[in-house]
Amino acid sequence: MNSVRLSVRTKLTALYGGLFLLAGIALLLINYLLVRTSLPDTTAYAATIVQRLDIATDFAPATPARGIVAVPKGATGVVSGSLADYQSSTLSTLLVQSAIALVIMAALAVFLGWVMASRVLRPLHEMTATARKLGAESMDRRINLEGPPDELKELADTFDGMLDRLAESFDSQRHFVANASHELRTPLAVQRTLIEVAMADPDAPPELRRLGEHLLHTNERSEQMIEGLLVLARSNRGLTSRIPVRLDEVAASVLRASADLATEHDVTLQAEMQPRTVAGDPVLLERLVTNLVHNAIVYNDAGGTVHVRVGPNPALIVQNTGPFVRTDAIPALFEPFRRLDRDRTSHTKGAGLGLSIVRSVAQAHEGSVYAQAGGSGGLVVGVWLPNTQ
Template sequence: MFGGLFVLAGIGMLLINYVLVNQIVPDAVGFVEHFEGTAPQPKTTTGPVTDPLDGGVIIGEKTSLIQSFRSSTMQTLLIASGIALIAAGAVAGLLGWLMAGRALKPVHTITATARRLGAESLDRRINLEGPPDELKELADTFDGMLDRLATAFDSQRRFVANASHELRTPLAVQRTLIEVAMADPTASPELLRLGQHLLHTNERSERMIEGLLVLARSDQGLVSRLPVRLDEVVDAVLRSAAGMAAEEGVTVASRLDPRLVIGDQVLLERLATNLVHNAVRYNEPGGSVLVQVSDTPALVVTNTGPVVPADAVPGLFEPFRRLARTRGASRDGAGLGLSIVRSVVQAHHGRVYAEPNAGGGLRITVYLPVTGPVPARSHRPAIESPDAPATLEA
């Protein structure tokens, strides 16, 4: 931009110089008249008209020579000025680029710092050194905003930690009191029915609180990142879900390739647990579930079940959103399963997609950043074929 403005100013100056020089340099006829001291001969004069001061040079030829010299001078002035302007414009553009880059370097620093920021890396600061100009003020304002954000996130983490204890303890006490009352041999059938209902309500409240706490933790980002074998985590989740699959009459198959993820093992385990449990719980008797772990995508969970409308799929990732007709009273959840999945995936800088199957059920695909080679492991889970799935044994 600076180079372009310089070139425009140079073009204007070149035009002004050309006009001024063109006006200062006299025309050929006037120049000859001034030095001849006489007016040109009329055209009706017979014979050659000569100039007595220069030994017989024809006035017409002299005028032509002077006119040619004047035209050549103006053309040379225009060409030389144009070449000088192009060269100076190129130099001005280069110097303007270098100076603008140096002047805007703090802006690139601010941009790079903002791009690296996350809920788990709010300790980064710009700390711009330099004169107290507008960019210094912008950087200091940005650092002050980060200080306030870091304070707010630390306060939220402490709140989640305190809420985890304060909310779970009363529910645990209530569950214990209900179980003690139900264990009384003299308890009436009405009391036992009430106790079962209260236990179910208490269990649902515990699941909801646990889901909200996990959701809040994952939304805050990852405090620490460690190498985690996703295939081993999924294998452990599948083994723990074998009893649920047997009760629901659902066949579970798996294809688990070695896959390393840099992240939080607890959150990754919760991600896999929610996907597997949802695939088993919201299936149909005699249905199937296929769980795949590979390089890309990292995790795919496909299940049979009721037909899911395509327009209802995006809403499943919102908190407390669920398809009512797929849930029975005995399996009513908090509606946080896929919300937690999305939050955990985003905390690991990944993506998650869901799409309905043609015959019913869902296919959920999780993409996570690819890491280095996976270290060898002493054992590997059995890889079941989707054509001949085997029910997992507890």
């Protein structure tokens, strides 16, 4: 943005300076032509002078005693040549001095144009700075441009009005997510409790128990999907606050909590931790690490490994072994409810929101995510996060 701003400022300065220079050159040419045309013809003026001298000689005969000398022949050409040289010298001096003055004034015009361009662009700079600081967590910022009711003031007021409408929309979304979180979780919790109570009855027939287990599994998947959608909506809204979070400690805690899942899938967990602090939401960051680790465990081969590294950017790298992944299929993994193959579309491995949530959480922290196929199979996912200020 600074380069764009400097470019516009330079263009305006060049425009102001160029217009002044063109106007100065036109004025210099007009002044030169007016002075040149106002000067008398050298031949006629020389003849007039010689004629006057001849007349003076006629009334006063040339005598050495009186100091009067007769006008020699060819005096007209000599006087005409002298006058022509004088005119040429005068016009040259006028042209050179005017050109020097024009250069000085042009430099002054460029400086004044730079200053004026800064004043003209100042409201736009304020708009740019406000827009750069805007986010879902800081929608209360406004330009509030002071000044006369001109086009820039109208643009700033229009921008502020747009921000008011966006802030209202974000508030409505926050209220909706908060209400949906309660309204969606409560019925599922009630259903799960009723099913567990029915299955706890010692007189329940086997058919009822099989139906209860199927309903519990369906209920669990629904809870996972709703939880994932709520986390996705929360991360898409941005962060309301940021605190220093030790990412290495979060990753270590997630690995400890994932030990049973790794044992269940016969996967070995490996860690390479360096102290790394990021500014953000600890709950969302924990969810980001959890999703990556669980995906790396679940979509792995028996006897495979999951390597987790925390350090400088990329702040987090999670790599697993497993089947080869097509490079052209990797971008689809970050879309909601998208998986690679038939095995990944099975209903036993989550709701398909894991990497979508990872990308959304990283973007909420002003970071990014990349994925690439592993050299010997599996997937490598890296997360870039900004350094703590």
